[in-house]
Amino acid sequence: MILAIETSCDETSVAVIRDGCVLANVVASQIQLHSEYGGVVPELATREHLRNLLPVARAALAQAGATLPDVSAVAATRGPGLPAALMAGFTSAQALAFVLGRPLFGIHHHEAHLYSPWIGGEPARAQFERFEPNVSLIVSGGHTLLVHVRGELDHVVLGGTLDDAAGECFDKTAKLLGLPYPGGPVLDRLAGQGNPEAFDFPRPMLADDGHDFSFSGLKTSVRYFLEKRPGLADDPQALRDVCASVQAAIVEVLAAKTVRAAKWLGVRCVTASGGVTCNSALRRELAARCSKRGFDLRLADPALCTDNAAMVGILAERKLRAGHLPTAFDQEIKPGWALAA
Numbered sequence: 525m526i527l528a529i530e531t532s533c534d535e536t537s538v539a540v541i542r543d544g545c546v547l548a549n550v551v552a553s554q555i556q557l558h559s560e561y562g563g564v565v566p567e568l569a570t571r572e573h574l575r576n577l578l579p580v581a582r583a584a585l586a587q588a589g590a591t592l593p594d595v596s597a598v599a600a601t602r603g604p605g606l607p608a609a610l611m612a613g614f615t616s617a618q619a620l621a622f623v624l625g626r627p628l629f630g631i632h633h634h635e636a637h638l639y640s641p642w643i644g645g646e647p648a649r650a651q652f653e654r655f656e657p658n659v660s661l662i663v664s665g666g667h668t669l670l671v672h673v674r675g676e677l678d679h680v681v682l683g684g685t686l687d688d689a690a691g692e693c694f695d696k697t698a699k700l701l702g703l704p705y706p707g708g709p710v711l712d713r714l715a716g717q718g719n720p721e722a723f724d725f726p727r728p729m730l731a732d733d734g735h736d737f738s739f740s741g742l743k744t745s746v747r748y749f750l751e752k753r754p755g756l757a758d759d760p761q762a763l764r765d766v767c768a769s770v771q772a773a774i775v776e777v778l779a780a781k782t783v784r785a786a787k788w789l790g791v792r793c794v795t796a797s798g799g800v801t802c803n804s805a806l807r808r809e810l811a812a813r814c815s816k817r818g819f820d821l822r823l824a825d826p827a828l829c830t831d832n833a834a835m836v837g838i839l840a841e842r843k844l845r846a847g848h849l850p851t852a853f854d855q856e857i858k859p860g861w862a863l864a865a
């Protein structure tokens with residue numbers, strides 16, 4: 525039984541995993557706390573993690589019907605992420621593993637995201653018997669990465685964003701439109717009633733053959749667009765049309781480049797995770813493009829798209845089974861840890 529902890533950003537999460545089954549995955553989200561600041565405030569996030577960790581861990585153990593002596597290994601996100609936030613979870617995991625005399629696995633947050641599309645069903649179970657090599661898109665408020673997962677525990681980064689993450693582009697556009705933080709879900713909802721072809725926004729790096737992304741120019745073009753049309757966002761239908769048009773631009777770039785990478789590599793499976801994978805248009809667009817090419821598409825369940833400890837625990841279990849060595853107790857967090865290129 526693995527007890528896993530995730531505290532890399534603004535979600536405090538503890539999961540309990542046994543035999544590839546997620547027995548509990550409790551997440552305490554801090555969105556409400558940070559919304560009045562329009563973004564995550566690291567100091568507040570850390571204090572909140574420290575406040576929430578024990579109650580969340582207790583709730584996860586209770587849900588799993590387990591007690592601490594049942595835990596045979598401890599896992600925690602070691603990086604990348606906000607330094608003090610990582611320290612809250614990783615140090616707690618170190619202490620717990622030390623006291624219990626169990627191995628500790630320090631997990632890479634993005635590597636964990638790669639496996640969340642392979643957790644599903646009821647009860648949530650890792651579905652590695654169906655695992656296929658894939659191209660995986662990780663899109664959230666902090667990261668945008670395209671990864672070639674050549675096999676289990678074997679991946680290479682194809683590209684990433686050169687500036688803003690896709691979620692940041694959603695959030696900043698929403699802010700320009702006067703929508704509350706985090707803007708992605710609100711923008712998605714408004715876009716549902718808007719015309720995606722009403723306005724033409726740039727598709728940055730879509731024509732580029734490489735696997736990198738760039739979203740800061742799109743955000744700037746939305747700013748200029750709105751500056752030239754004062755009062756536009758006060759018209760409810762125009763607001764919905766802007767949301768739909770910006771969303772269409774972000775989604776086209778993400779979906780087209782992901783599916784193109786799979787085709788280029790000769791891979792027949794595409795996966796996606798991270799908060800932006802909750803976006804309804806992105807889910808639809810990836811489904812349409814994959815179906816056209818006959819590719820399998822595995823999208824993380826919306827509850828597992830955002831940060832969670834289940835994916836951390838599942839990855840730790842795969843590593844344990846594959847004979848990977850635990851993380852030594854003198855190791856520290858790695859806030860800037862890059863996934864293997």
Ligand code: KG4
Pocket residue numbers: 533663664665666667690691692694695706707708709712798799800801802803804829830831
């Ligand atoms: O993975 P996540 O919870 O946290 C990290 O950033 O690590 O992702 C949060 C991001 C935010 O930028 C949020 O606006 C975006 O995911 N997001 C969405 C949607 N739901 C969440 N963006 C677009 N459409 C959505 N439905």
Ligand code: ZN
Pocket residue numbers: 633637664798830831
């Ligand atoms: Zn994440």
